[in-house]
Amino acid sequence: MKAAVITGFTQPLEIKQVEIPKPKNKEILVKNIACGVCHSDLHITKGDWDEKCSLPRIPGHEGIGEIIELGSQVDNHLQIRDIVGIPWTYSTCLKCEYCLSGQEALCEQLMGTGFSYDGCLAEYTLMDSDFVVKLPDGMDPYTSAPLFCAGVTVYKALKMSGVPPNEWVSIVGVGGLGSVAIKYAVAMGMKVLAVVAPNDQNAVNLSKEMGASEVYDGPSDQHSQWVQDKLRGVQAAIVTVPLIQAYDEAYKSVKRGGRIVAVGLPNGTMSIPIIDCVCRGIQLIGSMVGSREDLKEALAMAKAHKISCKIQKRKLEDINQVFEDMINYRINGRVVIDFTLK
Template sequence: MPRTMHAAVVTAFKQPLVLREWEVPRPGPGQILVKTEACGVCHTDLHAANGDWPLKPDPPFIPGHEAIGIVVALGAGVTVVKEGDRVGVPWLYSACGHCEYCLSAWETVCDHAEFGGYTRNGGFAEYVLADPNYVAHIPEGLGPQEAAPLICAGITTYKGIKETDARPGEWIAISGCGGLGHLAIQYAKAMGLMVCGVDIDDGKLAHATSLGADLVINASTHDPAEVLGQETGGGAHGVLITAPSLPAFKQGVAMTRKRGTCVLVGLPPGSFPLEIFNLVAGCITVRGSFVGTRKDMAECLDFAARGKVRADIELQPLSAINTIFERLETGDVPSRVVLDFAGPVPESITSRANANADSGLGADADSATKPAAVLA
């Protein structure tokens, strides 16, 4: 086992990530160490690095919550995984396991939940600690690069579709057809739904059509609620808003037909108004959905293992992370970017680590918030 690893670190909010050498963490009791093969890049990572949300992580920390890798070491008492297993280290890093939410299979809203790449160091590193009780078990035949986006974007959209309560043969509108939306379209079609894709990018809408969308609407040139109402006879039975855009939230509620359900999974900062009369008179439900449970994870990965869903991915090295974040800021990422750890580590990582080694920051085995010494 090497003594150091390469990692991309948030040292301050709204600043470029710093590429460093950090100490390889050691698994304590009830923990495992995973050698990262691939890690997806999610818009949530950008929110984390910018400190956008009310509950903020504490720099320095390592983002990344779509890490796939091989278990290389076990802490004392671990029995549910073994060395050599391929697992995913997802957003839901762990939960208490005994509160009312955990006991009713809603561990994602546990008050004591920990989150990968947020309250715990994540997968923008060559090694990552994990809780074996909450890792994703990657099915045979599903490669690490393919699986990476599914353990966040995949489970988030799959669970969101379930939360709309739309039934086979009914209409679902997917607002935002990019990184999350292109997966949502595939899951929805595999679940027997009629799909309308809504976006402001004609390229993404063309891609939505190629993935099986039955109707697409450009929200910059047409009123989605009006068009969808005409085409479906009243609007969508379910609406899933994946776009991190406040106007999309207002449009999404308007696209929902009477007695339908609009599910929010995008997380832009801020708030948006609801038209109370239409909501009440139409018996419309507006519901938040936050990733998914371990059962949802197994189900969403099974769809992919059976060839029903496939993420469109762009492979990049860890050294490109700041460029990737810049592209996410401007919407210049058509689908999903995956950091590929299989190739050689560019010299730029080590040189930048040495150049920035004066800050005294490092990796901690148990938390994303405790500094240690830089190893350069």
């Protein structure tokens, strides 16, 4: 099969022919149709995180494909020809306090797809049958692929934000995560302020297209002041960008009792003024992906409210160019690899 392989952290992904894996025990073999490209794939490929994957490794964790082979211990909840999505969570221990309480994303033994095991930037992927989620009937595999990481991540973050209908939420950063966050927030009845990079007209247009009621594209260091003046604060801010300044501003932009939900991953620390935090009753919440149940809810809501991502289809061979475009903020929405493109 054709695969994009990390062979060294300073090198581009190598497109090469590798053996199609064989499913054992609880594994299934999926023939990929689509795979969204997430910022984490870029970080994994470049070895940006303290914890690095072993090499060679195939990244990719927003795959959708057809099951073509079942391992001997896969029970009948899955069948050949089912269309399933492959998320970041490849597997967890299923036994710890987090796994038992529906918080499997916090499991200390979580294995990441395209990190601990080979992922979906290849024509075929092996997956743990307990952790795939079927794509609901009638949903497009290409526009739905990003829901398996970006979608569930922002859905969970919005759930954690606790913003009731008709209250303001700000979505800080409108890229792959932020754009779909706006759609989910609107579907959940929230009023959305999108905060984009200064004078980024593409992001302003995308935010409006996705349903934001207000868009702020002014100087980044004045965002909180604008929010306090114009909206008297937001109930919660979902920070999707990897920028420390965005976190500092988001903290100042929430109203009393408000929440900051951390999703974007800058390397660094946030400084919180403790007296202000106590007196204003501010809550800071970290949120990483979601459980399988969160993913099912996110898919059901996407189907009911026709939520899909704005995508650009590219072929697997373009992956290094896609990473370049990500680094230079040239992507509007999400790139999805289309395995039928030659």
